[in-house]
Amino acid sequence: MDNNQAPIEPTISKRFFIAPILFFLLFILFAIGFIFIYKNYQQKKPLTQTPSPSPTLTGWQSYTNQKYGFIVSYPSTNIPKIIPTDTSLFLINFKNKSSEKAIWFSIQVDQNILNKEVELVRSQTEGHIPVTLTKKSEITHLGFHGIRLEYKPDNSDSGQPLTYIIVNNDIYSYTISSPSSDIDKVLSLFKFIDNIDDISTWKSFTVDSISFNYPRSWHSKDIPINLSDLDIYTEQKEDPNGIYILTFKAEDNLNKETKKPFTNLYEYLKMSNKIKEVRVDGQVALQSLPRAGSEYIYAVSFFSKDLKKIISFDLTTPIDGSKIQEGRQLFNQILTTFKFFDPFSVEITNWKTYTNKQYGFEFQYPKHWYLVDYLPESSLRMGYTSYRDFYDVDISVSDNKGISSSKAYLDKLISDSKTYTGGPGILKFASREDVIIGELPAGKLNNVFAYDHGQERIYVVKNNIVFEINYLINNKNLNYYEPIKNYDVVQKILSTFKFSGSADNIVLVTQKLLDKGWYQSYEKLSGTPDDWIYNKADGGGTGCWHKPNVDCY
Structure with a gap:
């Protein structure tokens, strides 16, 4: 072992095909169409001119799309026109019949998750339309999370400021684009609808059994x-x-x-x-x-x-x-x-599968369990909620400090915790053992002290990262929901773990964190820009890495 390696700091459990040429041609066609729409539908006026007020609802009509589940109102002076597209599921433009329009907007529908749809919209806009992104912010529309992208023209002859609203309702991502002066009006008239007869698209709510x-x-x-x-x-x-x-x-x-x-x-x-x-x-x-x-x-x-x-x-x-x-x-x-249903069944026939391609692992878990993924900044947390109690499992990833085996990593973790003066302090545990997780050797600590409960913690080294999995021990605890019965469920989950991918190093700092400008961690994650700064947390808690001139939190 290299004695000059930086200390490993223990953690606290955080509970709570298209061929290339064809694809290129389709992209060029879409970009040309996008520029044509922007050029023709934008009003040509200086940025300093006061925008005309949005029209009232008098004489407006409604457009309803049962297939993609939305309804929107538009002026009777506008014409809705569906645009054939290979880059999304659905695209419709609302264009004024005359050359002088009161409002114009478009709606694009895709099956991407929200962040992927935001990336798609930005790639279709930036570099293809003469505009510059001035603001990106999070919004909520009708109870669903969304992103607002605001663009200004590169010069006064390029038209009005343009805004995109991207909202995901857990089925589709909807991108609404409009001149910035009208976007709030358009958004207020955009509603989701349900096809009540199609129960297969409904959400599931689970509590207890x-x-x-x-x-x-x-x-x-x-x-x-x-x-x-x-x-x-x-x-x-x-x-x-x-x-x-x-x-x-x-x-x-x-x-x-x-x-x-x-x-x-x-x-x-x-x-x-x-x-x-x-x-x-x-x-x-x-x-x-x-x-x-x-x-x-x-x-x-x-x-x-x-x-x-x-x-x-x-x-x-x-x-x-x-x-x-x-x-x-x-x-x-x-x-x-x-x-x-039986919440403690270990029959995996109807279980869900979680897959993370970035870190190269997957596992199955009960369909009635919740799962929230905050990797790599925090942990992936999954578990089960009863009427008054809960039970959960944490999975986190971090840099393995250049240590190539799970056993050596655990040796150093235990050794360093004895002299570490900040953060969680000395690791207290009953015993350790070698185990296998997803065909990879792993180290396991039994009955780790975690304040109001004991934990089992498993450490698996893969490439340049280490996975930490922690969960409650097989013991009665009134603070958590049925830990003895859920222990068997966790063992079944562990048996479904699979690791995949090449032997190349894995970048822990994602584009999402780079856009955010900061992350919370004791350690500097791989992929962190050289100019990022570390701030210690008050009271010895987890500190924060951030880009210059960006505040944490």
Whole structure:
């Protein structure tokens, strides 16, 4: 081992085909078309001239696209025209009938993730249209994350400032482009719609041993805290147009008056008259609404299969009764998706697969687990949420300090932690062992002290990086959800790990981090520009690397 190597600092668990010539020709054709549209649809006026006000909605029409799930309003003086394209799924322009237009915009639809779509839009614009990017910012539209790109013309003869809004609704990425003076108006008139009949596109919500699906464009709704209902788990979903609100509740089967479980649903609902019965995943449910005075609400209640929980669903439609029929159909469709399942099953037939091509690894995990990926700046975190508790697994990547084996890396990590004075301090663990993960040798620490719990930590060296995987030990812990049962699930996940890729070194600093201008880490990640500066964190926490004149956080 090289004694001159920099110390390895221990970490704290962070919980919470087209042929080339054809492709080139298609790209040139698209670029020419893009320049033609920009040149012809932009008003030729100096930047100092006051832009004309956007038109009011009087006399406007609506364009609806059921296939790609959106609706947008436009002036009756405009003509929507679908443009054939090989570079996206769909492109439509809204061009004024006359040469003097009040507003012009276009909508492009793709299946790229948000960041990929932003890269595509920038590559299609920068260097092909005489404009310069002046501002890039994050936005939220109808509950979905988006990016705003603002461009100014290179000279006053090149037209008006141009703005792109790129929003991803978990199905498609939508790029809306317009003169900057009109973009906010256009965006306010752009809505997502759902094809209610196509349940296959819906999202899935999971908690404890329960799951159900709901329209994909719906988003979570904030719920005011009610001190009298703290023992009731509540989740609300709302459609982006504010027409429907779906409320899901789960609570312990306990009558607070008698201190005993409810014997039947009529007792729980405090109803004596017989009401409609329906079936939800085989369970008998009582439909208490609609009834006189509440015709616009649909509601059912039922026991969990072990009778320990009471589940309630209700769907609220407009009080004016304008969506009663549609609401009934939608409510019944949601109920058909409801399922009880075993959250601790290790049958991987229906598991999801996570793949990371940049770092060359993949694994499978239960479809009811959540997964959030903050690599490489932070960790990839996945796990499971119950009514009141959670369980999670962390995977992080970092530079291996030139150490070529997992065993040697772990030796140095343990040795350095004994003399390290900042950050997490000395590693405390019960034992260590050699294991195999994804056919690569790995080092494992058992029962690592992590404050309110013990962890197992696995270290795998691959090329110039090291993977760290940590999770709770196989022991009872009231702070986390069923760690003993979930331990078996984690072992099954570990058995599905695969590593791939060449022996070339891996660049840890992605283009996303370079654009951001900073990242949080004790260590300088490979690929960090030479002029970036390290700032120590107050109190000995994780510091920050950043480009000059850019603040962290």
